[in-house]
Amino acid sequence: MSVIDFHSHILPGIDDGSKSTEMTMTMLRMASEQGVDVMLATSHFYASRHRIEDFLARRRRSFERLMEVKKDFGPELRLGAEVAFFSGMSRADRLEDLTIEGSRVLLLEMPFTAWRRSDIREVEELVSKRNFQVILAHLERYMGMPENKKWIEELLEMPLYVQINAESLLGWRRRRPLLKMFERGQAHFLGSDCHRVESREPNLGKGRAVLEKKLGKAFINAMDDRGSRLLRIGGNTDV
Template identity: 40%
Template sequence: MENMKSEIVIDLHTHILPQMDDGSQDVNTSVALLHLLWEQGVHTVCATSHYYAHQECMEQFLQRRRQAVFALGDALGEAGVEEYPSIRLGAEVAYFPGISQCPELEQLCLGGTRTLLLELSYTQWTPQQVEEVASLSLDRGYQVILAHPERFSHMRSYWNDMERLMSLPLALQINADSLIHWSSRKLALSLLSHAQSPLVASDCHNLTSRPPRLEKARLVVRKKLGADILTRIDETALRFTQPTGG
């Protein structure tokens, strides 16, 4: 396998924090996930646990996240782990009506940035939903990353909505598994090649059904689309994790 570990790789979408969501269920799994990501050449990991506004208030989510971070830090210390990716805190924010007017939304961005990882709904998108994404980007000044847009292609108005979304200054984040599996690869590669700001992330949840496969996915991108787009992906990741005013 071609060695790409000299590149600075940022994984912008992971569920590595223990007992936060349907991702890592204990600190041992979290430590193992970080080890696998490090072995795959990942320099920085964004811990983006699911946030659902209809399930809990933001302060409760942030408190749970702080506790998970402390638990993971203790586990890394006890395990004597010295080499692992640096961790940036954020959230995978599920769309909710009125999100573009939420005054506390910046607390869910990647630490020190106005970068928001946004998951659109799995039901039919409405014109309001698409326009709120536009407002987040154009009016509120957020650097929006659309999480795994390839997952929504079953929707009736998908391509019309995606045409509107792709005209905005936002990033499209494709999941590594979508690039690896043949049934989703064609669409994933097409979205990457047409995105203004392309991203690839692991969206890893566990060590079994959804482990990190970022290295393998990057090899697929290199083979199918060329090395230049990997450079664009890495440049996009650096730009979207750059601290505000940095």
């Protein structure tokens, strides 16, 4: 059973996250001090900007340069992507190459605009027809958009997972509805969504501390177990 950061921009020089190997090493040290065992390296992927093969090549180069310095230091890194939703993605080729390595787990970022029924249908098809284990990234960031309320409710009825940013648990006003989501089984995993050192830093430990204080150690253990099984066997867990 591992402590997993389900969302990070830890790879240097590939997106708006870490700008250098040195910064990444500092971020890894911070995460390690918080007890993180595994970080999912989920660099941004935008189909409108990137060809999959180009993205994969840049990601591999960044990872290999980092590993020359990192070696066995700090949390294990699992390569993946934060895939921005795009129209037609449920029929797109090579999405499997963007999943978390060794799994069918796809970290999906929904648009920060009004959603349409066709968007929700595409997510449903990613799960039901493509058999991806979809994790919705930082769902709480959309909850303040009234135009998407009914669509969020529909998504929460699907057999998928929800990732919440640790930062969102640190303020009491936002914390309460998110804790209820975790209690009801509508939120499943935490991610730091870390980008750098001076802001949007690795903070999974702070979010986990809130969950443990409010929901108990057994809840944290169950979350860690669920995440570990999901990544190890590629999806034979129940939401």
